[in-house]
Amino acid sequence: MYRQLLNNTLSRSKLKNKNRYSPENSKWCNAICQDYKLINEFSKDKHICKECRNTLNLAETQLTNKTITLEQFKENPNIVYNNILDIENKLRYCTICKTDKNISNFEKTRNQCIPCRQQITKDKVNDSINDILHDIELLKSNLFKLKNYLEKHNRTVITKVIRLVENQMKLKM
Numbered sequence: 001m002y003r004q005l006l007n008n009t010l011s012r013s014k015l016k017n018k019n020r021y022s023p024e025n026s027k028w029c030n031a032i033c034q035d036y037k038l039i040n041e042f043s044k045d046k047h048i049c050k051e052c053r054n055t056l057n058l059a060e061t062q063l064t065n066k067t068i069t070l071e072q073f074k075e076n077p078n079i080v081y082n083n084i085l086d087i088e089n090k091l092r093y094c095t096i097c098k099t100d101k102n103i104s105n106f107e108k109t110r111n112q113c114i115p116c117r118q119q120i121t122k123d124k125v126n127d128s129i130n131d132i133l134h135d136i137e138l139l140k141s142n143l144f145k146l147k148n149y150l151e152k153h154n155r156t157v158i159t160k161v162i163r164l165v166e167n168q169m170k171l172k173m
Helices: 012-020 050-064 070-075 079-088 114-139 143-151 155-172
Strands: 026-028 036-038 091-093 100-102
Touching (some): 012 026, 050 070, 114 155
């Protein structure tokens, strides 16, 4: 699909040959940049670097929404970022902190900004830790029930409980 969006790309055999004789730890990007890039700039088993892949994904989205045309993209691939700047300047009202924030601070269907949602989650975890510690004390004599109880809880909660117990153990020593 990406070959249809670009003016020139290498064929599979030429690309394979280019990569065979590439400098150490580098690979040829067969998309917009048309240059050697470090291997860690590519997704696994892909011939397009992550930056070009993101640009092409934006282009496909904007082409299906008909905000740009294929000819416009072929002339100037950076046109996709002009449309994103328009989106990033939009504001949305957060119902928790009661402020207008950039739309990029929100998940697609949420009216609470990401930092507020993260804080709510942290507060919930911190509130539940004392209850969990109490339940663990009650269940520690029966390991089977304790195992079943711990499997029901979130990984981050369990990790925090373990750290808290380890810190208490260090203080006792």
